[in-house]
Amino acid sequence: MIVLRTTTAVCLVAMLVLSAGSVTASEELTRAKDLYRSASYDDALMVLSAMSTQSDEAVEVQQYRVLCLIALDHREEARVAMAGLVSASPFYRLPEEETSPRVRAMFSDVRKSVLPGIVQRTYADAKAAFDRKDPDAAVRFDRVLTLLKDPDVASDASLADLATVATGFRDLSKAAVVAAAPPPAPATAAGRGTAPAPTMTPGVIVAPVPVSQPFPAPQMREAREWDGEVQLVIDTAGKVLSAQMTKPIHPSYDAQLLRATKSWTYRPGTKDGIPTQMMKQVVVHLDSRPECSVRIRVGCRQAAP
Numbered sequence: 001m002i003v004l005r006t007t008t009a010v011c012l013v014a015m016l017v018l019s020a021g022s023v024t025a026s027e028e029l030t031r032a033k034d035l036y037r038s039a040s041y042d043d044a045l046m047v048l049s050a051m052s053t054q055s056d057e058a059v060e061v062q063q064y065r066v067l068c069l070i071a072l073d074h075r076e077e078a079r080v081a082m083a084g085l086v087s088a089s090p091f092y093r094l095p096e097e098e099t100s101p102r103v104r105a106m107f108s109d110v111r112k113s114v115l116p117g118i119v120q121r122t123y124a125d126a127k128a129a130f131d132r133k134d135p136d137a138a139v140r141f142d143r144v145l146t147l148l149k150d151p152d153v154a155s156d157a158s159l160a161d162l163a164t165v166a167t168g169f170r171d172l173s174k175a176a177v178v179a180a181a182p183p184p185a186p187a188t189a190a191g192r193g194t195a196p197a198p199t200m201t202p203g204v205i206v207a208p209v210p211v212s213q214p215f216p217a218p219q220m221r222e223a224r225e226w227d228g229e230v231q232l233v234i235d236t237a238g239k240v241l242s243a244q245m246t247k248p249i250h251p252s253y254d255a256q257l258l259r260a261t262k263s264w265t266y267r268p269g270t271k272d273g274i275p276t277q278m279m280k281q282v283v284v285h286l287d288s289r290p291e292c293s294v295r296i297r298v299g300c301r302q303a304a305p
Helices: 014-018 027-037 041-049 058-071 075-088 101-131 137-148 162-179 251-261
Strands: 002-011 209-212 225-234 240-247 265-267 278-287 295-302
Touching (some): 027 041, 137 225
Antiparallel strands (some): 002 295
16 A cells, blocks of 8 residues: 555634535534533433434534533543543543643543553554455554554553564555556567557656645634645545644644545555555644634645555
């Protein structure tokens, strides 16, 4: 698999929050947020408990469950909810604008206790994908390596050798995907009256080129800048096979962005002229400050296959 890194900076005026193309949060989640902000914590919990944990807003649902439980001083329940939140979104951090340092410290303690188990499960899932020759295995091992770089597990002695093992399997997965790519058409023999097949320099890699890559308008109320990363796997037809947030921006926007990637299309990347499945890291920068005008900048940096 070829790994590409694309940087996309999106600066959006706060007015875009109300644009017709934006994706709104569910009415029930909006209702729960309003109840929380009006200090009706028990009522907000009832609404949140009735919502599906499999929805696109699942992370935000769990976030507000934690906030309600903290507000009601249900500490043990809050710790359990925090553990569920970390399991659902390992890279998630509680927003500073809505939580006190004490609550964030509690969340950090819970995260440190839960994260090693998440790393082990993520590795087991990646290894299973490798064993069944799933082309998505390399992406899964990259996720393991990203988790291992987190400060909350970097010093864990029980995970000391896992980075080396995961890197080895990741590289084998990428090599297997490249080897499985269809071979180039044989060159026409000279002297048969047909023009010889064009030659090209071995190892020439051409990155996927966006055909349609619309970004959703953010719904965050704060006027500030946001940064994050989404990792894509793009197949030989230019379709996005999978997408995951390797650096979350905001729970509500992350869900919108991942939904949007399902419709993104690309002119597929090639190696030596042959369409090849590739992985891209898209770095997203949002600016919702009122003085910001809309602008998009795209750059590309590619790594070795």
